Amino acid sequence: MPTKPAGTLYRGREGMWSWVGHRITGVVIFFFLLVHVLDTSLVRVSPEVYTSVIGAYKNPLMAIGETGLVAAILFHAFNGLRVIAIDFWKKGAKYQRQMLWAVLIIWVVVFGAFAIRHLSLALGGH
Amino acid sequence: MSTIQAPRSGNSRIALQYRRTSGSKGNFEMLAWLFMRLSGVVLVVLIFGHLFVNLMVGQGIHAIDFGFVAGKWADPFWQFWDLAMLWLAFLHGTNGVRTIINDYAEKTATRRALKTLLYAATVVVVILGTLVIFTFDPCPVLNGQLMDGSPSFCPAP
Numbered sequence: 001m002p003t004k005p006a007g008t009l010y011r012g013r014e015g016m017w018s019w020v021g022h023r024i025t026g027v028v029i030f031f032f033l034l035v036h037v038l039d040t041s042l043v044r045v046s047p048e049v050y051t052s053v054i055g056a057y058k059n060p061l062m063a064i065g066e067t068g069l070v071a072a073i074l075f076h077a078f079n080g081l082r083v084i085a086i087d088f089w090k091k092g093a094k095y096q097r098q099m100l101w102a103v104l105i106i107w108v109v110v111f112g113a114f115a116i117r118h119l120s121l122a123l124g125g126h
Numbered sequence: 127m128s129t130i131q132a133p134r135s136g137n138s139r140i141a142l143q144y145r146r147t148s149g150s151k152g153n154f155e156m157l158a159w160l161f162m163r164l165s166g167v168v169l170v171v172l173i174f175g176h177l178f179v180n181l182m183v184g185q186g187i188h189a190i191d192f193g194f195v196a197g198k199w200a201d202p203f204w205q206f207w208d209l210a211m212l213w214l215a216f217l218h219g220t221n222g223v224r225t226i227i228n229d230y231a232e233k234t235a236t237r238r239a240l241k242t243l244l245y246a247a248t249v250v251v252v253i254l255g256t257l258v259i260f261t262f263d264p265c266p267v268l269n270g271q272l273m274d275g276s277p278s279f280c281p282a283p
Contacts, residue, residue, distance in 0.1 A: 023222075023226060026222045026223075026226075027222075027223065027226065029219065030220075030222065030223055033215055033216065033219055034247060034251055037251045037254065038251070038254075040195070040255070040258065041254055041255065041258045043192060043195050043258065044258050044261065044262065044263075046266065046268075046273050046274070046275065047192035047193075047266065047273055047274065047275030047276050047277070048192075048273070048274050050191075050192045050195070050275075051192045051275055054190055054191060057187065057190070058187055058188065058190075063187075066181075066187075073173060073177070077166075077169075077170045077173070080166045080170070081166075081167070081170065083163075083166075084163050084166065084167065087163065088163070114177075114181075114182070117181075117182055117186070118181055118186060121181075121186035121187060121188065122186070122187055
């Protein structure tokens with residue numbers, strides 16, 4: 001009778017959740033990218049059409065969405081660099097947990113700066 | 127504990143009895159793995175630069191209109207920046223979504239259909255984006271007249 005397996009270092013812990021986060025943010029960014037190339041392509045239709053459609057990105061609701069999108073991009077970027085360090089740095093696997101905390105701290109700082117600047121521009125009176 | 131399924135991406139390193147499709151892909155999966163890391167580093171630079179220049183500087187998002195795009199693409203530097211970003215982001219993203227389809231779509235027919243749709247969307251969007259960057263006209267003329275909304279620097283046709 002096999003005994004119940006002990007908990008792993010991966011499952012349900014930092015390693016797994018950062019992988020889940022990387023997948024979800026990756027898919028979100030991919031679908032935005034499809035839309036973003038299509039909206040930019042409107043420059044070949046006419047200046048008026050492009051400027052009016054891009055104007056939709058300037059309303060407050062979209063500003064919240066853009067801020068969320070950048071939150072996803074920043075996590076995917078910093079965690080991606082962590083994945084590279086895990087794969088190519090000799091001590092990467094040993095320090096993967098500490099590197100995730102570093103990713104989260106850098107994410108909070110950079111995202112905070114972006115959110116303050118972008119939301120004050122987008123929501124500020126113009 | 128549930129059984130962990132065999133990967134559905136490539137056959138080269140999967141024992142014969144676990145292979146779901148026939149044929150060999152060589153070391154494609156290793157090259158794809160390497161590409162994700164190399165393109166990832168370059169994309170961090172390209173996308174951070176893109177976001178900073180377009181959203182953080184000056185009036186930020188309020189400055190973005192047709193004239194803003196015309197100003198950027200008047201410079202080959204930004205044309206190639208955007209071209210590199212388009213191609214690398216789509217190859218990176220398409221390979222990522224391909225991995226996710228391989229992981230979660232269990233039926234061969236479903237995987238094939240989803241990946242065909244994915245590749246078709248990627249080809250259309252990358253070709254469209256490339257053409258837009260290189261055929262962009264900052265002063266478009268229609269029926270002998272500048273189109274409405276053209277930038278103020280455009281001379282009368």
